[in-house]
Amino acid sequence: MTAESAPEPGPALPAGIQLTAPVPGWAIDADVVVVGSGVAGLTTALRCTAAGLRTVVVTKARLDDGSTRWAQGGIAAALGEGDTPEQHLSDTLVAGVGLCDEEAVRTLVTEGPDAVRRLIGTGARFDTSETGDLQLTREGGHHRRRIAHAGGDATGAEISRALVDAVRDAALRTVENALVLDLLTDEHGNTSGVTLHVMGEGQHDGVGAVRAPAVVLATGGMGQVFSATTNPPVSTGDGVALALRAGAEVSDIEFVQFHPTVLFLGAGSEGQQPLVSEAVRGEGAHLVDADGVRFMLDQHELAELAPRDIVAKGIMRRMREQGAENMYLDARHFGADMWATRFPTILAACRAHGIDPVTEPIPVAPAAHYASGGVRTDLRGRTTVPGLYACGEVACTGVHGANRLASNSLLEGLVFAERIAADIAAVAAAPRPAPPAVRPTTARAESAAVLPLIVPEARLTIQRIMSEGASVLRSATSLGVAAEALEAVYQEALRPADPAGPGKPAQPGVESWETSNLLCVARVLVAAALEREETRGCHWREDFPERDETDWRRHLVVRLGSGRALELSRTATPAFPAVHPVDPPVPREPSP
Numbered sequence: 152m153t154a155e156s157a158p159e160p161g162p163a164l165p166a167g168i169q170l171t172a173p174v175p176g177w178a179i180d181a182d183v184v185v186v187g188s189g190v191a192g193l194t195t196a197l198r199c200t201a202a203g204l205r206t207v208v209v210t211k212a213r214l215d216d217g218s219t220r221w222a223q224g225g226i227a228a229a230l231g232e233g234d235t236p237e238q239h240l241s242d243t244l245v246a247g248v249g250l251c252d253e254e255a256v257r258t259l260v261t262e263g264p265d266a267v268r269r270l271i272g273t274g275a276r277f278d279t280s281e282t283g284d285l286q287l288t289r290e291g292g293h294h295r296r297r298i299a300h301a302g303g304d305a306t307g308a309e310i311s312r313a314l315v316d317a318v319r320d321a322a323l324r325t326v327e328n329a330l331v332l333d334l335l336t337d338e339h340g341n342t343s344g345v346t347l348h349v350m351g352e353g354q355h356d357g358v359g360a361v362r363a364p365a366v367v368l369a370t371g372g373m374g375q376v377f378s379a380t381t382n383p384p385v386s387t388g389d390g391v392a393l394a395l396r397a398g399a400e401v402s403d404i405e406f407v408q409f410h411p412t413v414l415f416l417g418a419g420s421e422g423q424q425p426l427v428s429e430a431v432r433g434e435g436a437h438l439v440d441a442d443g444v445r446f447m448l449d450q451h452e453l454a455e456l457a458p459r460d461i462v463a464k465g466i467m468r469r470m471r472e473q474g475a476e477n478m479y480l481d482a483r484h485f486g487a488d489m490w491a492t493r494f495p496t497i498l499a500a501c502r503a504h505g506i507d508p509v510t511e512p513i514p515v516a517p518a519a520h521y522a523s524g525g526v527r528t529d530l531r532g533r534t535t536v537p538g539l540y541a542c543g544e545v546a547c548t549g550v551h552g553a554n555r556l557a558s559n560s561l562l563e564g565l566v567f568a569e570r571i572a573a574d575i576a577a578v579a580a581a582p583r584p585a586p587p588a589v590r591p592t593t594a595r596a597e598s599a600a601v602l603p604l605i606v607p608e609a610r611l612t613i614q615r616i617m618s619e620g621a622s623v624l625r626s627a628t629s630l631g632v633a634a635e636a637l638e639a640v641y642q643e644a645l646r647p648a649d650p651a652g653p654g655k656p657a658q659p660g661v662e663s664w665e666t667s668n669l670l671c672v673a674r675v676l677v678a679a680a681l682e683r684e685e686t687r688g689c690h691w692r693e694d695f696p697e698r699d700e701t702d703w704r705r706h707l708v709v710r711l712g713s714g715r716a717l718e719l720s721r722t723a724t725p726a727f728p729a730v731h732p733v734d735p736p737v738p739r740e741p742s743p
Contacts, residue, residue, distance in 0.1 A: 168395075170333055170664055170667060172332050180361075181363040182365065183199050184208075184363045185208045187367075192369030194564065202572060204579060209329050209361060219307045220311040221426070224430040225561075226298070226299050226558055227559050228263040229263070236260040239260040242294055246555070248698070251549060251552035252549025255548050255549035262566045262569075266562070270310065273313055275314075278299075278301055286299075298433070306561070326349060328349060330350065330389065332393070333397070341364065342365065342366050367571055368540065368545050372388070377518070378618040380519040381413055389668050399710075400709065401675060401708070402524055404522070405679035406522075406523035411429075414500065414501065426497075427515055476516065481513075501513055523547075525545050543560075548563065549727035603645050605640065613673050616636045630680050637670065675711075678709070685703040705725060706727065707719060
């Protein structure tokens, strides 16, 4: 990359909540900056570039290091004979347990098939039959075979490869190994870029900025807020935390999906755990207890292929009944050839941990997998902050409701990425008022509230608090204990440093920033889970075991107030509320 000059002087940023970080020492100018390099981020970037927009991709590790490449099962779309978008819509609404936005789901399922075809046109190679037709499988909650897969069980890796190759072929500008810090805004409160920290050496090192009127958050999930998760280490909730600090609204954050069948490595296992794809059950594997009894048969008409929340609850109930730490997935009847050709990735992961699924059942237990909620957007991916978009797992489009239908996530990333790119291009092409005479600045406003940094050592503490109090099973007691413990971590960060104390105060750096983001999203998740006094989808309250259609078929919306206090509100109806007017935002007078 060529070096750019440091940011030019300009008006101070409006007051807001920001991370403690150095002032940026370099800057890049662009039309749009995409933060994240999974299916959502790279698809958005490619479409924006095709529209002639100067696009920069910022990603936390390497281009192919996000959550997308870990996706095993596949991508859902009505591509098979006899399948229709209406049937896909029906299955999605059932899985979402009354909280899906039907317009968003209809958008997903009707635009999805062509979006998948365009992905294939980009270079993604899906598994096909001898006649050249897509091989389609079935997963939990789907009444038809509509899951397209690649490499047997390496769909995400193939999609990532194809998109990364396309990005490189397009010579699209990228900044790798960069942690996004905060949103930049101009004097009118509109988005004007992001600050970021590049980890490494070279012309772009340390804290800098990408200045752009459109920012797309495609940062993935926040699974690392729990001790055991299928998410990679980079999934620390950075996008949700940034959006909250910038004043954006977050919705449905309490609905964290725990994948039912994660390879059980022992009660003390922490960090990223190997996933055993739902497609294994889709091909006929059975869930059994230690005695070989299939316990899902009497819990749902689809048995092992019920929606994920029902299967996870079934596993947890059986574990409690028997005092067991795990259940088993039995697919010995597949035989060695099927395991080797259809599920080579899972086979290798199991054998690496001393388990041979060809000859023995696989020990499994639920682990944190997917955030159904996130930064609230409309059907164009726009958030409540003008110029800030969100796409993929970081976003809450209304598609997933209280529980994501299996393999809808990759499709959501594709469909809404294309919509975001179209909106950004339309806004860029539309006549607009003259820009402010003075350029936006990356300097920190003196009146801005600065978030206290959390010491990196608190990361394990936060994860254990969340796993003990806000995991699959929740109650007012467990959540209350978690809330108090998280508050203690936060208050500790507010105390003046004691030079004679045993620990050192947190210093600006990647580990402290990540831990601060984890604490932020953990506090929001627990507050929302405490507020929702019912059991719905993947939110399971032991003290409120029934679904409440009268008072709680509603969305919770969370904001971070200027005094750092969480502000929770409940929508008046099940409808997903509008984000802002249909017309693009225009410069407005600053608030008094």
